Amino acid sequence: xxxxxxxxxxxxxxxxxxxxxxxxxxxxxxxxxxxxxxxxxxxxxxxxxxxxxxxxxxxxxxxxxxxxxxxxxxxxxxxxxxxxxxxxxxxxxxxxxxxxxxxxxxxxxxxxxxxxxxxxxxxxxxxxxxxxxxxxxxxxxxxxxxxxxxxxxxxxxxxxxxxxxxxxxxxxxxxxxxxxxxxxxxxxxxxxxxxxxxxxxxxxxxxxxxxxxxxxxxxxxxxxxxxxxxxxxxxxxxxxxxxxxxxxxxxxxxxxxxxxxxxxxxxxxxxxxxxxxxxxxx
Amino acid sequence: xxxxxxxxxxxxxxxxxxxxxxxxxxxxxxxxxxxxxxxxxxxxxxxxxxxxxxxxxxxxxxxxxxxxxxxxxxxxxxxxxxxxxxxxxxxxxxxxxxxxxxxxxxxxxxxxxxxxxxxxxxxxxxxxxxxxxxxxxxxxxxxxxxxxxxxxxxxxxxxxxxxxxxxxxxxxxxxxxxxxxxxxxxxxxxxxxxxxxxxxxxxxxxxxxxxxxxxxxxxxxxxxxxxxxxxxxxxxxxxxxxxxxxxxxxxxxxxxxx
Numbered sequence: 001x002x003x004x005x006x007x008x009x010x011x012x013x014x015x016x017x018x019x020x021x022x023x024x025x026x027x028x029x030x031x032x033x034x035x036x037x038x039x040x041x042x043x044x045x046x047x048x049x050x051x052x053x054x055x056x057x058x059x060x061x062x063x064x065x066x067x068x069x070x071x072x073x074x075x076x077x078x079x080x081x082x083x084x085x086x087x088x089x090x091x092x093x094x095x096x097x098x099x100x101x102x103x104x105x106x107x108x109x110x111x112x113x114x115x116x117x118x119x120x121x122x123x124x125x126x127x128x129x130x131x132x133x134x135x136x137x138x139x140x141x142x143x144x145x146x147x148x149x150x151x152x153x154x155x156x157x158x159x160x161x162x163x164x165x166x167x168x169x170x171x172x173x174x175x176x177x178x179x180x181x182x183x184x185x186x187x188x189x190x191x192x193x194x195x196x197x198x199x200x201x202x203x204x205x206x207x208x209x210x211x212x213x214x215x216x217x218x219x220x221x222x223x224x225x226x227x228x229x230x231x232x233x234x235x236x237x238x239x240x241x242x243x244x245x246x247x248x249x250x251x252x253x254x255x256x257x258x259x260x261x262x263x264x265x266x267x268x269x270x271x272x273x274x275x276x277x278x279x280x281x282x
Numbered sequence: 283x284x285x286x287x288x289x290x291x292x293x294x295x296x297x298x299x300x301x302x303x304x305x306x307x308x309x310x311x312x313x314x315x316x317x318x319x320x321x322x323x324x325x326x327x328x329x330x331x332x333x334x335x336x337x338x339x340x341x342x343x344x345x346x347x348x349x350x351x352x353x354x355x356x357x358x359x360x361x362x363x364x365x366x367x368x369x370x371x372x373x374x375x376x377x378x379x380x381x382x383x384x385x386x387x388x389x390x391x392x393x394x395x396x397x398x399x400x401x402x403x404x405x406x407x408x409x410x411x412x413x414x415x416x417x418x419x420x421x422x423x424x425x426x427x428x429x430x431x432x433x434x435x436x437x438x439x440x441x442x443x444x445x446x447x448x449x450x451x452x453x454x455x456x457x458x459x460x461x462x463x464x465x466x467x468x469x470x471x472x473x474x475x476x477x478x479x480x481x482x483x484x485x486x487x488x489x490x491x492x493x494x495x496x497x498x499x500x501x502x503x504x505x506x507x508x509x510x511x512x513x514x515x516x517x518x519x520x521x522x523x524x525x526x527x528x529x530x531x532x533x534x535x536x537x538x539x540x
Contacts, residue, residue, distance in 0.1 A: 007423060020311075021317050028333065034351075038351075112509060116479045119486075120498075205342065207455045211486065236455065250347055261340070261341060
């Protein structure tokens with residue numbers, strides 16, 4: 001009797017575990033299904049060619065927001081890549097020192113800070129002193145979010161480089177700096193590029209830090225010192241507006257967004273798979 | 283010009299929505315972690331990991347959009363058809379408008395699942411194989427062996443749940459779009475409420491004067507400090523667990539992003 005109870009309990013827990021996987025996959029399928037079906041019907045060439053139509057007129061597109069997203073993300077990358085890669089280099093080279101551990105801890109903490117709080121910080125640093133919203137401020141906010149991601153992947157990958165490579169360089173009389181920058185870093189470079197792609201995939205979908213840094217812009221603008229439209233903020237603005245046509249456009253924007261994010265992740269995934277094969281082969 | 287600001291309903295909304303989300307997501311996330319780490323056949327593990335991590339890759343704004351146009355109408359249908367005996371509970375009182383705490387908690391729980399489950403999965407790997415074999419040798423059923431493993435890594439599991447809690451506290455866009463943005467303290471699941479992150483998102487760019495702006499920044503500070511404490515604690519717990527093998531940040535990030 002007791003045995004039966006134990007077996008029954010075991011079986012029901014196993015069934016629960018299996019069904020919780022299904023339970024999580026249902027919303028995933030549900031969301032992707034809606035984004036694709038709703039997005040495809042609203043997506044057309046005009047969406048990529050035109051700027052938003054005035055209220056009441058149908059048509060128009062998000063050309064300015066797509067370009068804006070690219071600009072803001074690129075600004076963020078421009079700022080985060082040097083900082084992230086160099087701090088990752090530091091943490092890997094001086095592994096074990098107290099300051100390196102502190103850096104690592106700071107990066108992990110920064111990684112957990114809510115994006116909206118990063119936005120508030122960027123507002124204080126990059127909007128308030130200049131007294132107006134700008135693409136630069138948005139890029140700064142996204143850059144702050146990218147730094148910990150890039151730093152930690154860089155560190156991981158530098159540690160994967162075989163120590164014989166570094167020792168060879170040192171044995172040939174290279175200084176430590178020379179060994180790091182001409183031998184170790186190039187060896188880890190493909191992986192670091194992958195890490196950067198992953199960081200880009202993660203921040204390309206961010207909205208909260210842009211709401212009050214790069215703001216929004218109904219017109220075509222590529223001036224980094226002015227407010228700029230971005231795909232995510234535009235989707236938000238359209239989603240909460242009461243116009244049917246804007247909702248359609250919001251779905252189209254969401255589809256483009258999901259496509260970009262998934263594409264970046266896929267590319268990174270392919271690159272890592274290749275790298276893992278290389279490492280195993282070596 | 284005088285102005286008064288209070289954050290109490292916002293703090294309540296943030297905590298309430300996050301706790302509800304944890305109540306929904308924790309069993310599911312742990313179920314997924316156990317299924318992938320202990321039960322699934324080898325060939326099924328990678329695809330399942332990929333699919334659950336996909337949930338983390340979808341941008342928050344897309345969750346919000348889906349929330350407004352798909353989830354909220356569904357929740358409204360449910361609220362309109364609430365059985366009478368449920369209505370007597372304070373949890374299920376309130377206007378059946380769809381937007382509100384219930385929608386926010388559901389969407390938050392979906393968003394938190396991949397974070398909790400991926401950490402829990404990694405943590406379960408720290409259980410020595412001998413532990414499982416020992417349990418089976420003593421005649422344990424699968425569940426009894428798994429319970430043993432869970433007990434072995436309990437600190438790490440708590441860390442995983444707290445990491446999810448930190449995520450839920452700071453989540454902004456999706457919550458802003460479905461919670462109804464009405465600052466009030468109530469236990470009702472149907473009532474529209476408000477969170478700290480949402481009020482910053484909604485009012486910051488349009489803050490009329492400096493004092494309003496300062497109040498919003500202060501809410502940001504509260505949010506920052508709370509998430510900082512939660513995240514630090516969870517990281518310490520997870521680290522203390524993962525010490526045997528070096529935790530691979532890269533691998534965790536890769537999985538999370540893809």
